[in-house]
Amino acid sequence: MSAGTGGSKYVVRPAARGDVLPLLDLLEAVASEGRWIGTEAPVDRVARRRQISETVEGGERAARFVADAGGALVGNLWIDLRTYGVGDLGMLVAQEWRRRGVGSALMEAGLAWTRAAGAHKLVLQAWPHNLGALALYRKFGFVQEGLLRRHYPRRNGELWDAVMMGLVLDEHTPGSSIS
Numbered sequence: 752m753s754a755g756t757g758g759s760k761y762v763v764r765p766a767a768r769g770d771v772l773p774l775l776d777l778l779e780a781v782a783s784e785g786r787w788i789g790t791e792a793p794v795d796r797v798a799r800r801r802q803i804s805e806t807v808e809g810g811e812r813a814a815r816f817v818a819d820a821g822g823a824l825v826g827n828l829w830i831d832l833r834t835y836g837v838g839d840l841g842m843l844v845a846q847e848w849r850r851r852g853v854g855s856a857l858m859e860a861g862l863a864w865t866r867a868a869g870a871h872k873l874v875l876q877a878w879p880h881n882l883g884a885l886a887l888y889r890k891f892g893f894v895q896e897g898l899l900r901r902h903y904p905r906r907n908g909e910l911w912d913a914v915m916m917g918l919v920l921d922e923h924t925p926g927s928s929i930s
Contacts, residue, residue, distance in 0.1 A: 766815040773824040828857035840875040871921035876913040
């Protein structure tokens with residue numbers, strides 16, 4: 752899928768084996784900002800390389816998409832599909848590419864994959880201060896389902912809250928009959 756606004760051109764595509772190291776570099780860059788994702792610098796490159804490699808080759812239970820701007824990876828979205836039909840979503844976008852449509856394009860690819868995989872729901876967590884991400888998720892129909900208060904310890908000693916959001920994909924299957 753080609754996308755871009757103005758002079759910003761990028762392509763959203765499934766991640767490939769050759770993307771593992773550039774994805775690791777992108778993760779490290781966003782983690783070094785210290786405010787948008789759960790991973791903090793310094794990144795354990797060995798462990799994360801293994802983790803990224805597994806999702807690039809995820810098969811039926813995982814997917815990873817990248818936004819590729821002429822060979823530079825500027826965005827990344829991954830989904831791990833649990834055996835019970837719920838997908839866990841994570842995403843990050845390079846600082847200079849935010850608010851340029853990259854997140855929306857990645858979300859479209861991820862949602863298409865999730866629906867095709869037969870998931871009935873997609874979930875994610877985001878920091879309450881990440882207003883851009885929260886707005887993007889709401890734009891795609893996610894709603895807040897909870898708040899984890901003082902949940903995630905940060906290296907600086909702070910305890911951060913996390914907003915839990917969900918997107919129900921299957922509105923037709925009956926819910927619980929137990930009241």
